[in-house]
Amino acid sequence: MxxxxxxxxxxxxxxxxxxxxxxxxxxxxxxxxxxxxxxxxxxxxxxxxxxxxxxxxxxxxxxxxxxxxxxxxxxxxxxxxxxxxxxxxxxxxxxxxxxxxxxxxxxxxxxxxxxxxxxxxxxxxxxxxxxxxxxxxxxxxxxTAAQNDGRRRIQQAYAVVAEGKSFAEAASVVGGIASVDTFTTATKPTVPEELAKFGQGNSDPHPLAVLAEQHLKPGVVFQQVVEDDKAYRIVRLLDRNSERSIVEIVSIAKGDYHxxxxxxxxxxxxxxxxxxxx
Structure with missing residues (x-):
């Protein structure tokens, strides 16, 4: 090590x-x-x-x-x-x-x-x-200033999706990544609040798993851009059952920290x- x-x-x-x-x-x-x-x-x-x-x-x-x-x-x-x-x-x-x-x-x-x-x-x-x-x-x-380019590109991608075009097309236009990901059923996070600021602790469940279960409807594009510390995302729930959620995503990576x-x-x-x- x-x-x-x-x-x-x-x-x-x-x-x-x-x-x-x-x-x-x-x-x-x-x-x-x-x-x-x-x-x-x-x-x-x-x-x-x-x-x-x-x-x-x-x-x-x-x-x-x-x-x-x-x-x-x-x-x-x-x-x-x-x-x-x-x-x-x-x-x-x-x-x-x-x-x-x-x-x-x-x-x-x-x-x-x-x-x-x-x-x-x-x-x-x-x-x-x-x-x-x-x-x-x-x-x-x-x-906002550090991530201005990523914000602009994800908004452009959202506009492409809103026109009825595919996630793959939207990703291609803005240089993003289109993917289909499967998330297991979410469980309650166990990260103590005082440690979350350090990015420490158990990071499960994946935030998109929680989003899929609580806020997404099958076939509908989520009305907001989803943001975390790594990327901006446009998401659409494709399918969900008691064990997993399948989500279509366009991702734009955030600017390089270093x-x-x-x-x-x-x-x-x-x-x-x-x-x-x-």
Whole structure:
């Protein structure tokens, strides 16, 4: 199992290539970089390197650890600029949630052992970035400006369907995806309300299963565009019985989160204090 840093490497790499690094000067020895308002210390990089080993991989090289820390710092600054900095209550809820629901408690304990009694660093380096990312992803998913193209395309597709054309034709016109999906009978969700904001917990039943059972009539296109954090959808119930619902769908994927975050992070100053990591 590999640690979560690698999918986001492009963020800080892009900043390096675009010339966003403003300086590479001398600072106190414990500080290796300042990214926006976030200071990155050598100790934090050492922790990140050791976390990778706790997951069973090779120790993370320092430059890679810096990129991982930089990505988290950029996300933290973007969150602050949008008023999305996690509250202490949100972080504590997530700490408890991780302890109670971890699917790999042995690995989690190894990660905790990396930090020893430094519980603040465990929270700030290992857990807080996950909360920041979840809040940013939810914000981006439902931000009108970020999703303007998808909204326009799904409305265009709805107009095509309203003219009596097929879902396949509508999807073709707007570059969407037409599909026929089967959903088993829905049961009540079991996601605690306070954790739903983090996208955690049991995600069943599928929202479209609930929609099909409670709001759709066979052969009728649902009168509203259905939206979740991943896509816009036009839906029509084809058939339903006590065990399953068959639904026809036109889907338009929402805008890419990482592309949005890169754009939001443009201009955040990056200052290296350790020339050996440049």
């Amino acid at each position: 590999q640690i979560r840093f690698f999918p986001k490497l492009i963020l800080l790499i892009s900043a390096f290539l675009s010339g966003a690094i403003l300086a590479c000067g001398e600072m106190p020895s414990k500080s290796v970089a300042t990214i926006g308002t976030v200071e990155i210390t050598q100790q934090s990089l050492d922790y990140r390197a050791a976390i990778q080993a706790a997951y069973g991989g090779d120790t993370l090289p320092m430059p890679t650890a810096l990129v991982a820390a930089g990505n988290d710092a950029l996300a933290e600054d973007v969150a602050a600029s949008l008023g999305l900095t996690p509250t202490s209550e949100e972080i504590q809820q997530f700490v408890s949630h991780v302890d109670e629901t971890s699917k790999a408690p042995d690995i989690l304990q190894k990660v905790k052992n990396v930090f020893g009694e430094d519980s603040l660093s465990y929270i700030n380096i290992y857990l807080k970035p996950k909360v920041v990312e979840a809040k940013l992803q939810r914000y981006q998913a439902f931000d 592309a949005w975050l890169r754009k939001r992070a443009e201009g955040i100053p990056i200052v290296l204090h350790d020339k050996n990591l440049a």
